[in-house]
Amino acid sequence: MSTYLIYALGGALVFAIGTYALLARRHVMHKVIGANLMGSGTFLVLIGMGNRTPDGVTDPVPQAMVLTGIVVTVALTALGLAIAKRYYSVTGLDNLDDEPSAGDRP
Amino acid sequence: MDHLPALLIIAPLAGAALVFVTSRSVDRAITCITAAVITGLAVLLVARVLGGGALRYEIGGWGAPLGIDLVADGPAALFILLTAIVGSAVTAYATGYFPVTEPTRYGHGLFWTLWLFMWTSLNALFLTGDVFNVYVCLELVGISAVALVTLKGDAEALRAGGRYLFASMLAAMTYLLGVALLYSAVGQLDMEVLRDALQQPGAAASGAAVGLTLMVAALVLKTALVPAHFWLPTAHASAPTPVSAALSALVVKGSYFALLRLMLGVMPPGFLPGVDVALAVLGSIAIVWGSVQALLQSRIKQFVAYSTVAQIGYLFIVFPLARTGGDVLALALGGTLLHATAHGLAKAGLFLGAGSLMERFGHAEIARMRGAARSAPVLTAVITLAGVTMMGLPPSGGFGSKWMLISASVQAGQWWWALVLGLGGLLAAAYMFRVVAVLMADTADDVGPARAAVRLEWAPLVLAVAALFLVLAAPLVNDLVAISSLVPPGVMLP
Numbered sequence: 001m002s003t004y005l006i007y008a009l010g011g012a013l014v015f016a017i018g019t020y021a022l023l024a025r026r027h028v029m030h031k032v033i034g035a036n037l038m039g040s041g042t043f044l045v046l047i048g049m050g051n052r053t054p055d056g057v058t059d060p061v062p063q064a065m066v067l068t069g070i071v072v073t074v075a076l077t078a079l080g081l082a083i084a085k086r087y088y089s090v091t092g093l094d095n096l097d098d099e100p101s102a103g104d105r106p
Numbered sequence: 107m108d109h110l111p112a113l114l115i116i117a118p119l120a121g122a123a124l125v126f127v128t129s130r131s132v133d134r135a136i137t138c139i140t141a142a143v144i145t146g147l148a149v150l151l152v153a154r155v156l157g158g159g160a161l162r163y164e165i166g167g168w169g170a171p172l173g174i175d176l177v178a179d180g181p182a183a184l185f186i187l188l189t190a191i192v193g194s195a196v197t198a199y200a201t202g203y204f205p206v207t208e209p210t211r212y213g214h215g216l217f218w219t220l221w222l223f224m225w226t227s228l229n230a231l232f233l234t235g236d237v238f239n240v241y242v243c244l245e246l247v248g249i250s251a252v253a254l255v256t257l258k259g260d261a262e263a264l265r266a267g268g269r270y271l272f273a274s275m276l277a278a279m280t281y282l283l284g285v286a287l288l289y290s291a292v293g294q295l296d297m298e299v300l301r302d303a304l305q306q307p308g309a310a311a312s313g314a315a316v317g318l319t320l321m322v323a324a325l326v327l328k329t330a331l332v333p334a335h336f337w338l339p340t341a342h343a344s345a346p347t348p349v350s351a352a353l354s355a356l357v358v359k360g361s362y363f364a365l366l367r368l369m370l371g372v373m374p375p376g377f378l379p380g381v382d383v384a385l386a387v388l389g390s391i392a393i394v395w396g397s398v399q400a401l402l403q404s405r406i407k408q409f410v411a412y413s414t415v416a417q418i419g420y421l422f423i424v425f426p427l428a429r430t431g432g433d434v435l436a437l438a439l440g441g442t443l444l445h446a447t448a449h450g451l452a453k454a455g456l457f458l459g460a461g462s463l464m465e466r467f468g469h470a471e472i473a474r475m476r477g478a479a480r481s482a483p484v485l486t487a488v489i490t491l492a493g494v495t496m497m498g499l500p501p502s503g504g505f506g507s508k509w510m511l512i513s514a515s516v517q518a519g520q521w522w523w524a525l526v527l528g529l530g531g532l533l534a535a536a537y538m539f540r541v542v543a544v545l546m547a548d549t550a551d552d553v554g555p556a557r558a559a560v561r562l563e564w565a566p567l568v569l570a571v572a573a574l575f576l577v578l579a580a581p582l583v584n585d586l587v588a589i590s591s592l593v594p595p596g597v598m599l600p
Contacts, residue, residue, distance in 0.1 A: 008290075015279070015283060018279070019276070019279075022272065022275065022276055023276070028268065031272050035272070035275040035276070035279060038275075038276075038279035038280075038283075039279055039282070041283070042279060042282045042283045042286055045283065045286045045287070045290070046286045046289075049286070049289065049290050052290075059293075061289070061295070062286070062289065065238055065282075065285070065286070065289075068238075068242060069241075069282055072241075072242065072245045072278070075245070075249055076245065076248075076249065076271070076274075076275055076278065079249055079252060079253065079271060080268070080271055080272075080275070083252075083256060083264055083267055083268045083271060084268070086256075086259065086264055087261070087264040087265065087268060090259075090260065090261050090264060091261045091264075096265050096268045096269050096272075
């Protein structure tokens with residue numbers, strides 16, 4: 001089993017766990033963490049790809065993609081947490097599935 | 107080197123940064139000047155592309171495959187021009203909209219910066235020729251769009267924005283995994299280089315196919331094609347009115363354009379068998395389901411948002427027709443891009459008009475807006491004229507696009523899509539007439555005083571009238587479609 005395959009399979013597993021959390025869990029924090037796991041899984045796949053060049057020199061493009069991906073994920077996470085925090089202070093709810101009742105509104 | 111493509115990204119970015127650091131009092135002035143500059147640049151770009159063919163711009167002079175290239179071909183120039191026209195009208199509307207609602211409402215002061223950031227990322231998304239850069243631009247559009255949806259800061263807006271953000275995150279991560287798998291199989295990111303690599307025999311490796319499937323699925327979620335439309339109606343309806351218009355008219359077109367480039371510009375015909383038909387079937391379901399939902403909505407912005415779900419469906423009929431190639435491909439693509447343009451103009455007009463009606467009546471219930479034709483004649487005209495485009499009656503852009511798509515379906519021997527297109531027109535007539543009948547009723551409901559800002563009526567009217575006469579611009583659209591990597595050279599349009 002090549003090193004790349006280990007990274008790729010591990011990454012796919014982490015990605016699947018993250019997808020499950022994002023789709024199936026209701027708590028906003030679980031969803032944010034799930035999305036981050038999906039990102040981390042993808043980054044594992046990309047990082048493992050770097051050493052697959054024929055001459056053994058590391059391919060820098062996947063690493064550049066991971067760096068950019070991390071930046072984007074941080075921004076998405078920050079926005080998600082900001083929305084979750086304000087939603088909680090406005091409604092007292094920790095998930096987006098329940099309809100806020102009339103009394104919850106400011 | 108011609109720097110026009112780069113300037114179209116730099117201008118709104120500079121405007122956004124300037125608005126953010128300067129005082130609140132000049133927000134509107136800077137945004138209006140920026141909108142005018144972008145519109146001028148967009149017209150220049152269209153003229154340049156029509157005169158000298160597609161432009162390819164190497165950012166920093168590096169060039170593909172190492173650098174990131176911008177590609178300004180005909181369809182990209184068309185979408186940039188559409189964004190400039192709709193964006194200018196939305197900006198004009200917003201200058202009248204934001205002061206008259208409570209000025210201290212949470213976050214409203216941030217509208218101008220976020221709006222110009224969204225404009226920047228939309229232009230970048232239309233121009234990019236690199237599949238990874240598509241990911242970055244999509245996320246920039248998504249982040250600014252979610253922030254704009256939540257501007258009101260109340261429970262409904264936050265809930266809609268949060269759901270939109272999670273749908274957006276799911277699509278983003280799926281798309282990125284798709285890019286990773288595609289890169290691992292092919293080792294390229296530039297769209298033109300990818301297309302050549304995928305045409306090599308034996309290139310249909312499973313890695314590339316799985317990667318492209320994930321990318322297509324992610325873009326379908328971003329474009330809100332049924333059944334992935336669940337986030338759209340609440341997000342578009344609970345945003346401030348100028349934001350609703352920009353989201354429905356422009357943002358869904360951004361991810362759609364990326365999908366179009368992947369499906370027709372990167373993949374060789376038949377690379378993912380069955381996907382093109384599946385997308386068109388989902389599009390047909392979207393036309394019917396979105397129209398029926400639009401018929402059932404009691405609140406006016408939800409009604410307009412479900413009409414968007416239906417109109418998005420038309421954009422997906424092109425894929426099985428494109429397989430026929432040649433003239434049918436050019437005709438179907440021309441019809442699709444004309445539909446996207448007509449829908450962009452008419453839907454922005456419809457959302458802005460609906461928002462103004464809500465402000466006048468002080469509520470959102472369609473049933474209690476009787477007699478608007480007398481108290482708000484311009485707004486009633488907006489809804490009616492935009493409805494003509496939604497139904498596809500001549501001489502509107504909706505008529506031209508449906509005529510071209512139906513001709514393409516018949517020529518391709520796939521007449522069943524023509525049936526769907528006809529049914530969609532009837533359903534659109536049903537849901538539009540239901541609202542127009544209420545507005546034109548004899549009895550009148552209470553209406554607030556006429557607003558001081560005439561922009562709130564004229565900005566949507568200009569858009570609705572432009573959509574109404576868009577069929578006159580069909581030759582321009584056809585000329586632009588011919589200058590595209592999506593249509594093989596030598597194909598003549600009717």
